Amino acid sequence: xxxxxxxxxxxxxxxxxxxxxxxxxxxxxxxxxxxxxxxxxxxxxxxxxxxxxxxxxxxxxxxxxxxxxxxxxxxxxxxxxxxxxxxxxxxxxxxxxxxxxxxxxxxxxxxxxxxxxxxxxxxxxxxxxxxxxxxxxxxxxxxxxxxxxxxxxxxxxxxxxxxxxxxxxxxxxxxxxxxxxxxxxxxxxxxxxxxxxxxxxxxxxxxxxxxxxxxxxxxxxxxxxxxxxxxxxxxxxxxxxxxxxxxxxxxxxxxxxxxxxxxxxxxxxxxxxxxxxxxxxxxxxxxxxxxxxxxxxxxxxxxxxxxxxxxxxxxxxxxxxxxxxxxxxxxxxxxxxxxxxxxxx
Amino acid sequence: xxxxxxxxxxxxxxxxxxxxxxxxxxxxxxxxxxxxxxxxxxxxxxxxxxxxxxxxxxxxxxxxxxxxxxxxxxxxxxxxxxxxxxxxxxxxxxxxxxxxxxxxxxxxxxxxxxxxxxxxxxxxxxxxxxxxxxxxxxxxxxxxxxxxxxxxxxxxxxxxxxxxxxxxxxxxxxxxxxxxxxxxxxxxxxxxxxxxxxxxxxxxxxxxxxxxxxxxxxxxxxxxxxxxxxxxxxxxxxxxxxxxxxxxxxxxxxxxxxxxxxxxxxxxxxxxxxxxxxxxxxxxxxxxxxxxxxxxxxxxxxxxxxxxxxxxxxxxxxxxxxxxxxxxxxxxxxxxxxxxxxxxx
DNA sequence: CTGAAAGCGCTTACAG
DNA sequence: CTGAAAGCGCTTACAG
Numbered sequence: 155x156x157x158x159x160x161x162x163x164x165x166x167x168x169x170x171x172x173x174x175x176x177x178x179x180x181x182x183x184x185x186x187x188x189x190x191x192x193x194x195x196x197x198x199x200x201x202x203x204x205x206x207x208x209x210x211x212x213x214x215x216x217x218x219x220x221x222x223x224x225x226x227x228x229x230x231x232x233x234x235x236x237x238x239x240x241x242x243x244x245x246x247x248x249x250x251x252x253x254x255x256x257x258x259x260x261x262x263x264x265x266x267x268x269x270x271x272x273x274x275x276x277x278x279x280x281x282x283x284x285x286x287x288x289x290x291x292x293x294x295x296x297x298x299x300x301x302x303x304x305x306x307x308x309x310x311x312x313x314x315x316x317x318x319x320x321x322x323x324x325x326x327x328x329x330x331x332x333x334x335x336x337x338x339x340x341x342x343x344x345x346x347x348x349x350x351x352x353x354x355x356x357x358x359x360x361x362x363x364x365x366x367x368x369x370x371x372x373x374x375x376x377x378x379x380x381x382x383x384x385x386x387x388x389x390x391x392x393x394x395x396x397x398x399x400x401x402x403x404x405x406x407x408x409x410x411x412x413x414x415x416x417x418x419x420x421x422x423x424x425x426x427x428x429x430x431x432x433x434x435x436x437x438x439x440x441x442x443x444x445x446x447x448x449x450x451x452x453x454x455x456x457x458x459x460x461x462x463x464x465x466x467x468x469x470x471x472x473x474x475x476x477x478x479x480x481x482x483x484x485x486x487x488x489x490x491x492x493x494x495x496x497x498x499x
Numbered sequence: 500x501x502x503x504x505x506x507x508x509x510x511x512x513x514x515x516x517x518x519x520x521x522x523x524x525x526x527x528x529x530x531x532x533x534x535x536x537x538x539x540x541x542x543x544x545x546x547x548x549x550x551x552x553x554x555x556x557x558x559x560x561x562x563x564x565x566x567x568x569x570x571x572x573x574x575x576x577x578x579x580x581x582x583x584x585x586x587x588x589x590x591x592x593x594x595x596x597x598x599x600x601x602x603x604x605x606x607x608x609x610x611x612x613x614x615x616x617x618x619x620x621x622x623x624x625x626x627x628x629x630x631x632x633x634x635x636x637x638x639x640x641x642x643x644x645x646x647x648x649x650x651x652x653x654x655x656x657x658x659x660x661x662x663x664x665x666x667x668x669x670x671x672x673x674x675x676x677x678x679x680x681x682x683x684x685x686x687x688x689x690x691x692x693x694x695x696x697x698x699x700x701x702x703x704x705x706x707x708x709x710x711x712x713x714x715x716x717x718x719x720x721x722x723x724x725x726x727x728x729x730x731x732x733x734x735x736x737x738x739x740x741x742x743x744x745x746x747x748x749x750x751x752x753x754x755x756x757x758x759x760x761x762x763x764x765x766x767x768x769x770x771x772x773x774x775x776x777x778x779x780x781x782x783x784x785x786x787x788x789x790x791x792x793x794x795x796x797x798x799x800x801x802x803x804x805x806x807x808x809x810x811x812x813x814x815x816x817x818x819x820x821x822x823x824x825x826x827x828x829x830x831x832x833x834x835x836x837x838x839x840x841x842x843x844x
Numbered sequence: 845c846t847g848a849a850a851g852c853g854c855t856t857a858c859a860g
Numbered sequence: 861c862t863g864a865a866a867g868c869g870c871t872t873a874c875a876g
Contacts, residue, residue, distance in 0.1 A: 205869030550853030
């Protein structure tokens with residue numbers, strides 16, 4: 155039998171009481187509860203999730219969807235793994251488990267989400283890598299499945315998201331560079347349809363205009379979000395005429411490839427070219443000269459994601475009175491040597 | 500209602516027939532099956548997994564367990580994400596889904612596995628980062644839960660595993676270096692209890708002895724499996740007296756840190772020091788001189804892992820007549836410039 | 845505070 | 861080939 159029935163028989167009480175004791179219901183004699191908990195511990199009993207799910211209509215599992223495209227696999231650092239600690243610390247309060255759902259690269263992400271939701275393997279979803287037009291968002295919103303998106307999108311109307319403060323990063327980077335006398339500032343942006351590319355480049359454009367610098371589309375270098383992309387960006391940079399005196403990178407690993415290409419071209423970052431990287435990255439810590447970039451805590455972001463997601467779920471909303479507000483996640487400047495020179499000098 | 504009942508009513512047949520049609524049972528009229536499949540497609544019906552699981556006693560989900568320690572998060576490349584493509588291509592044949600189970604760093608991996616198994620969230624497990632003594636393996640073996648370990652261990656008796664060919668890599672690396680005249684060959688090995696460290700160092704020792712070179716424990720440099728660890732290994736290397744003329748690295752990202760430290764020390768890889776890296780890595784592709792290392796296909800390894808795991812499961816064994824054999828996964832040498840010099844020269 | 849019973853959505857012997 | 865019914869392991873109104 156090996157289920158609640160067996161445990162109940164062992165204790166010589168009804169399965170209903172066992173269930174109530176295990177689930178912390180108030181109407182159970184404390185003495186009884188103790189006996190039940192002790193026996194469960196001793197016999198290694200844990201409720202079968204399928205039984206619970208079927209009865210309650212919930213799985214108590216939250217899914218973090220990950221796209222495992224070749225590009226993600228080869229180049230991403232463990233961004234998502236970095237989030238899990240924070241996510242789990244919140245979910246554990248409610249005995250919710252986190253699973254990562256890798257969408258096969260040959261399956262349409264939209265179909266994948268539909269399948270996972272229809273099968274009821276998770277109660278709620280955390281989406282990432284949002285596209286400008288993202289059918290997953292429309293689907294989840296229409297199906298009334300709780301979800302949160304890590305990233306903005308034009309889709310889905312009034313859904314809940316958290317996104318990095320690309321505007322703040324772009325503005326801060328441009329301000330710094332302009333203050334040092336730079337006027338020709340290039341930017342390396344992702345070549346695919348991921349939404350952050352649009353948001354970032356737009357913020358860059360507005361920041362330039364705020365300083366009375368005309369936006370020049372030729373300075374927007376479209377490359378892959380990878381180390382190789384950074385190398386490619388460097389390659390295109392040195393061919394621009396006149397050459398930009400500064401470059402802003404939108405992806406953390408680009409800096410490594412860019413530096414490499416600069417060495418080849420005899421261009422010294424921090425002297426001949428100002429470089430501002432994006433997110434601080436352990437693997438970029440060795441760069442010489444040290445990279446000016448932006449810092450954030452993946453763990454804290456995970457906490458915020460989980461709390462905001464739970465706030466959208468009726469069963470947990472009461473614990474998160476701040477509600478399901480979409481938020482912009484700030485990053486903090488880490489000044490390095492890579493932009494520490496003035497052009498006038 | 501929104502379940503098989505509703506779909507059956509819509510089609511005006513019994514739920515049993517609907518179920519049989521959907522599950523590809525042979526005893527269904529082809530005409531009926533077509534109608535059912537069409538209606539399911541149209542109405543977006545997918546069987547609720549909890550109902551199926553409860554009835555069948557299986558979840559149709561396979562879990563890939565990942566330890567999200569700080570070290571893994573900061574330094575691992577997406578090794579696991581690289582496996583998912585191959586894993587899923589096999590699992591999809593049997594309509595099995597893959598989920599990644601990140602073990603919180605503050606939870607004991609052994610407890611985590613117990614909880615996941617007791618809750619019945621997965622039918623089988625893929626373990627990684629096996630320790631020399633690994634309680635998870637003992638537990639799963641005793642509980643008769645199907646599993647496969649990526650990595651050998653002393654635990655669990657006669658379980659099924661796939662492991663990289665550390666012996667082959669070590670022998671190949673030592674042979675190459677000795678052929679070039681090297682006699683003082685250092686090795687950078689992981690400082691924790693992960694099993695591969697033991698296997699690799701042991702193979703290195705035997706390879707040396709095969710060439711009549713005495714094994715010198717001082718040349719085994721214990722560092723973290725990370726870029727920083729590589730830097731640290733370089734640091735210790737230059738202090739060894741007399742300095743080794745070659746070094747073998749056991750972790751892919753070590754090379755980047757090692758090169759960095761060599762530049763600082765004025766030691767030129769490929770001229771003053773022969774370097775052989777471990778697994779070929781996109782991020783190490785830029786190194787100058789190019790790194791001699793070993794290549795493998797993560798996708799193919801994923802396929803092998805999935806097929807071998809399924810061979811251990813009674814329900815799928817018939818499809819995998821090769822059976823559940825433990826295997827050593829070969830790596831192929833990629834000759835670079837980092838060891839392309841002879842000592843006698 | 846506890847027990848008996850219903851029922852969540854499926855699949856699968858069993859009858860016909 | 862199809863239908864009616866049992867039952868997987870739980871939780872939760874409902875009675876007492």
